[in-house]
Amino acid sequence: MFGEKEEAQTLNIYPNPAQSGSLLNLVIDSPDDTNSLIEIFNFKGLKLLSEKFSLVQGFNKIEIPIDHFHLSTQMLFVKVNIHGEVMTRKIIYNK
Numbered sequence: 001m002f003g004e005k006e007e008a009q010t011l012n013i014y015p016n017p018a019q020s021g022s023l024l025n026l027v028i029d030s031p032d033d034t035n036s037l038i039e040i041f042n043f044k045g046l047k048l049l050s051e052k053f054s055l056v057q058g059f060n061k062i063e064i065p066i067d068h069f070h071l072s073t074q075m076l077f078v079k080v081n082i083h084g085e086v087m088t089r090k091i092i093y094n095k
Helices: none
Strands: 010-014 023-030 034-042 047-055 058-065 074-082 085-094
Touching: 010 085, 023 034, 023 074, 034 058, 047 058
Parallel strands: none
Antiparallel strands: 010 023, 023 058, 034 047, 034 074, 074 085
């Protein structure tokens, strides 16, 4: 309806599982031009990344190098905040 904000439709992350040397690809369907906050946490809840990205209306691809986190094989959580809507996805990182 008029005056209502649309919410982000999708968040896809690949590859999953991610391998050492690969980029983490986030594909975000944004309802409008906006900013997003992307955070990555390890399985213990330690924040590894917190970064703002500008999104355009439609599909956006964001590439994040994950090798600089110096991780062992573990589960990671990717959290994306757009307009207060929070989407969280679990990924596996294999060293």
